Amino acid sequence: MSLLLAVDTSGALVTVAAADGDSLLAEQAVELAARHAEHLAPMIAAVLVEAGRAIDEVSAVAVGVGPGPFTGLRVGVVTARVLGLVLGVPVIGVCSLDALALQVAEWGEGSAGSAAGAGDLAAGREFVVTSDARRREVYWAAYRTGDGEPEPVRGPGVDRPADLASAAARDGLGQKGFGPFFGRGAALYPEVLTAPPEGAPLDVRAGAVARLAGRRVARVGGSERARGQEPVPLYLRRPDAVAPGARKRVS
Amino acid sequence: MSLVLGIETSCDETGVALVRDGRLLIDAVASSVDEHARFGGVVPEVASRAHLEAMVPTIERACAGAGVRLADLDAIAVTSGPGLVGALTVGVAAAKALALGLGVPLFGVNHLAAHVAVDTLDHGPLPEPTMALLVSGGHSSLLLVEDVTSTVTPLGRTIDDAAGEAFDKIARLLGLPFPGGPHIDRAAAEAVAERGEGVRSAIAFPRGLTSGRDLERHRYDVSFSGLKTSVARWVERREDAGERVDVPAVAASFQEAVVDVLTRKAVLACREQGVDTLLIGGGVAANSRLRALALERCADSGIRLRVPRPALCTDNGAMVAALGSLLVAAGRAPSELGLGVDSAMPVTAVRS
Numbered sequence: 038m039s040l041l042l043a044v045d046t047s048g049a050l051v052t053v054a055a056a057d058g059d060s061l062l063a064e065q066a067v068e069l070a071a072r073h074a075e076h077l078a079p080m081i082a083a084v085l086v087e088a089g090r091a092i093d094e095v096s097a098v099a100v101g102v103g104p105g106p107f108t109g110l111r112v113g114v115v116t117a118r119v120l121g122l123v124l125g126v127p128v129i130g131v132c133s134l135d136a137l138a139l140q141v142a143e144w145g146e147g148s149a150g151s152a153a154g155a156g157d158l159a160a161g162r163e164f165v166v167t168s169d170a171r172r173r174e175v176y177w178a179a180y181r182t183g184d185g186e187p188e189p190v191r192g193p194g195v196d197r198p199a200d201l202a203s204a205a206a207r208d209g210l211g212q213k214g215f216g217p218f219f220g221r222g223a224a225l226y227p228e229v230l231t232a233p234p235e236g237a238p239l240d241v242r243a244g245a246v247a248r249l250a251g252r253r254v255a256r257v258g259g260s261e262r263a264r265g266q267e268p269v270p271l272y273l274r275r276p277d278a279v280a281p282g283a284r285k286r287v288s
Numbered sequence: 289m290s291l292v293l294g295i296e297t298s299c300d301e302t303g304v305a306l307v308r309d310g311r312l313l314i315d316a317v318a319s320s321v322d323e324h325a326r327f328g329g330v331v332p333e334v335a336s337r338a339h340l341e342a343m344v345p346t347i348e349r350a351c352a353g354a355g356v357r358l359a360d361l362d363a364i365a366v367t368s369g370p371g372l373v374g375a376l377t378v379g380v381a382a383a384k385a386l387a388l389g390l391g392v393p394l395f396g397v398n399h400l401a402a403h404v405a406v407d408t409l410d411h412g413p414l415p416e417p418t419m420a421l422l423v424s425g426g427h428s429s430l431l432l433v434e435d436v437t438s439t440v441t442p443l444g445r446t447i448d449d450a451a452g453e454a455f456d457k458i459a460r461l462l463g464l465p466f467p468g469g470p471h472i473d474r475a476a477a478e479a480v481a482e483r484g485e486g487v488r489s490a491i492a493f494p495r496g497l498t499s500g501r502d503l504e505r506h507r508y509d510v511s512f513s514g515l516k517t518s519v520a521r522w523v524e525r526r527e528d529a530g531e532r533v534d535v536p537a538v539a540a541s542f543q544e545a546v547v548d549v550l551t552r553k554a555v556l557a558c559r560e561q562g563v564d565t566l567l568i569g570g571g572v573a574a575n576s577r578l579r580a581l582a583l584e585r586c587a588d589s590g591i592r593l594r595v596p597r598p599a600l601c602t603d604n605g606a607m608v609a610a611l612g613s614l615l616v617a618a619g620r621a622p623s624e625l626g627l628g629v630d631s632a633m634p635v636t637a638v639r640s
């Protein structure tokens with residue numbers, strides 16, 4: 038028996054999941070614009086109760102490392118790192134857009150032939166996953182569908198929607214020349230990026246973080262937590278800071 | 289017996305400390321101050337990133353240094369405010385993960401109350417009441433502390449710049465490095481050593497809110513913005529005249545103006561409120577002239593002065609663990625796991 042605890046605070050959702058191998062035991066998600074720090078720990082406790090497991094049964098912790106707004110993103114990363122330390126278990130970082138891409142691909146398989154737009158997700162096609170980067174920009178990454186996990190082909194990056202659309206058109210991503218675009222970022226700027234198809238997932242869920250991390254743990258054989266191997270946030274932007282200019286006169 | 293781990297991340301120091309029954313076992317601090325130096329002040333996002341990177345290594349360093357296992361901890365205390373939101377958030381999330389993972393109580397504590405509590409590690413239980421003067425780059429407050437685990441009343445505060453902020457700004461004006469406090473202290477001490485005590489009054493800089501209507505309306509408040517402008521004008525006039533700026537004399541006279549006002553107000557508060565113990569804390573409490581003048585004036589007024597050793601005056605985990613330890617000993621209820629951060633947490637709330 039194993040117990041993987043997964044968290045993601047990179048977007049508008051604070052989301053937590055508990056999984057045992059391929060089976061998802063519990064998953065919760067709450068929509069929050071901010072205040073991730075308040076809700077994450079109680080949600081972890083609640084998910085474990087729902088899963089019928091105790092915290093000391095956790096055998097690995099997975100965390101979405103963004104990209105996403107910094108303050109919320111760090112809540113998930115520091116929580117995962119410290120839980121890993123306390124419980125003495127490995128901590129696995131997963132790009133949050135990778136998890137959302139997995140959700141999109143799974144949705145495409147489930148609704149192929151029915152939902153409009155799902156056809157764009159046939160094997161070998163490329164698609165772009167986006168999230169809200171605020172400041173009129175989106176975080177994005179491009180993937181190619183295959184069997185199972187979508188393969189990352191470009192990104193992650195942060196750009197203005199119009200720049201992303203023209204780059205995608207230039208690089209020939211997707212069948213329409215630009216896109217299709219999925220996720221919260223596309224939903225926010227449908228006139229520039231094309232609206233995501235009806236019913237397609239918009240936000241990353243911890244269950245998808247758990248599925249990706251679980252496969253990666255299986256692949257590398259559940260490696261020990263090594264120093265310097267802690268998950269690192271994908272900030273993609275430098276801190277806003279300006280060196281002071283010349284002194285201002287007071288008289 | 290209780291073993292408390294304290295976490296402090298309200299500004300640019302990542303502090304983790306362990307206190308067992310009121311005794312400090314270890315105080316581990318990682319500072320990002322060097323990363324802020326070229327910006328002349330703390331950059332919040334730079335501080336937050338540094339807190340995240342320093343958190344696990346600093347917890348490990350504290351435990352290893354004290355020979356303690358995380359499983360031995362009885363409670364976790366963390367600064368939940370006031371301070372920088374992003375910086376506080378990292379500490380609070382880390383503290384909650386520790387409390388959740390270990391199944392121990394969590395105490396979200398007030399940073400200012402923690403500055404008061406830290407002195408118990410050096411000098412034992414606090415007399416009740418105690419007057420506390422907290423001076424740092426982020427705060428300048430005069431507090432009446434009836435019980436540091438429950439009842440703290442703010443009497444006065446800065447109405448503009450914090451004392452430490454004034455030191456930083458004047459240091460920059462004089463071409464001294466950030467943070468300015470230690471450099472101004474050193475320049476002033478050298479000036480006094482070379483030219484005698486008189487150099488402290490070489491330039492007559494103003495003492496804000498110390499006379500007439502200002503004193504009536506702001507009895508225990510302080511103000512440093514007028515002083516700052518006055519120093520800047522003085523320097524500009526010399527520069528405009530093509531004269532050399534006598535940096536040691538400016539440093540000594542400026543510093544004297546700051547510590548004169550702070551000690552005058554603190555002693556006034558003690559006398560008027562009938563309090564016979566004054567505690568000075570916060571980074572500026574490391575200033576040698578503030579300590580000396582406070583000692584002199586307290587002695588004149590029959591007031592006992594308590595100042596923690598300099599390493600405990602600046603922001604650190606020890607102060608948080610000390611307050612956590614006192615809260616545990618006093619049987620105060622812990623915080624909820626849904627604890628949030630409050631960047632403007634009032635000092636009347638010792639615990640959240």
Ligand SMILES: [Zn+2]
Nearest residue numbers: 403424570603
């Ligand atoms: Zn402080």
